[in-house]
Amino acid sequence: MEYYGSIEAGGTKFVCAVADEDLQIVERISLPTTLPEETLAQVFAFFDAYQLKALGVGSFGPIDVNRQSSTYGYITSTPKLGWKNVDFLGALKKRYDIPIAWTTDVNAAAYGEMHLGAGKNTQSCIYLTVGTGVGGGAVVNGDVLQGFSHPEMGHISVARHPDDTLESTCPYHSHCLEGLAAGPALEKRTGVKGQLLEGTHDVWAIEAFYLAQALMNYTLILSPEKIILGGGVMKQQHLFPKIRESLVKQLGGYVELPDLEEYIVGCDLGDNSGTMGCLLLAKEQESLK
Structure with a gap:
């Protein structure tokens, strides 16, 4: 066989x-x-x-x-x-x-989720994993997105949260998403691994701010039908409503989004x-x- x-x-x-x-x-x-x-x-x-x-x-x-x-x-x-x-x-x-x-x-992972997981019945989605690093993939019109190279969604520049003074954990960039929002950045701020942090910790507002800012950029550029979040950090389920709330605030009403509970979701395939x-x-x- x-x-x-x-x-x-x-x-x-x-x-x-x-x-x-x-x-x-x-x-x-x-x-x-x-x-x-x-x-x-x-x-x-x-x-x-x-x-x-x-x-x-x-x-x-x-x-x-x-x-x-x-x-x-x-x-x-x-x-x-x-x-x-x-x-x-x-x-x-x-x-x-x-x-x-x-x-x-x-x-x-984006391709798997679009066809068999949280992105079923769509033709476009973004999959973002937030863990030791931050990485993103996209499927557009049913095809994996790539050009001269592939997306590096974890290394987009983000504006700093006004209360954040962390030195970026990325060796390449002083204010990229990965350097400020991946697991090592959470641990560097708190001294505790992200999966062990209690949901009420103040650091989650900063985390949600960065992730929502990134999702705003992806939304404005690619307009996916679904954004799927995975990785170790996103096992903190309380992050999802915080990200949705921050996204609405940062967009400022400029774009009308789909139902956010259907638009920003966890991965179905784990x-x-x-x-x-x-x-x-x-x-x-x-x-x-």
């Missing part, structure tokens, strides 16, 4: 899965992301046990998604030790002579968003051959 394969490649762990024709997962494993040679050896050991007909890959980045580029398929300027300028897609193609879909981990997106992309890629 032939299977579809999925690789959700994160900076902390690789999640690999195989599924049948109906995209029912047959086996799924999680591997720590170590050095490329060691990690890929474990990936190959897993997939070599199956006859694959296509593979979908959603990778941490930045990655090169431009098919005309000499470094197409590479992980490029990542700070992840050992992974800078690694020909990830090339290594997979050398091992497996099958169609392979290639995008970012968050684009894959930790499977990326895996299901990769499997969908693999199936789609196989049909194009």
Whole structure:
């Protein structure tokens, strides 16, 4: 029997899965992301046990998604030790002579959620993950959004909250969304990991302000039908109403939004968003051959 394969490649762990024709997962494993040679050896050991007909890959980045580029398929300027300028897609193609879909981990998650999760019955959505970092993917008119590169939604500039004096945790930018709103920024402000902070802490007003500001920008530029929020920080359910309230305040009535409880939502697929997106992309890629 032939299977579809999925690789959700994160900076902390690789999640690999195989599924049948109906995209029912047959086996799924999680591997720590170590050095490329060691990690890929474990990936190959897993997939070599199956006859694959296509593979979908959603990778941490930045990655090169431009098919005309000499470094197409590479992980490029990542700070992840050992992974800078690694020909990830090339290594997979050398091992497996099958169609392979290639995008970012968050684009894959957006695709999975739009087709099978919180974005069902839409043709456009944004998926934003807020955890150790902040990353975003978009699906527009049913297709994953990318141009000369892919979206880097976590690194948009945001105006500082008037009560926030935190030095950004991003090594590249002094006032980007990731540097001021990711999990490490929450911990740096409070000394407590975000998932352990009580919901009444004052820091959540600052967090909601930054996330709402970002969602306002995405809304004004892309006008998605749905914005889906995931990641460890967004497991704090009390954040959702705070973000919605702050978004309305910051928009100032300029744009009429859909019902906010339907517009800004959590992910339905949980930790499977990326895996299901990769499997969908693999199936789609196989049909194009």
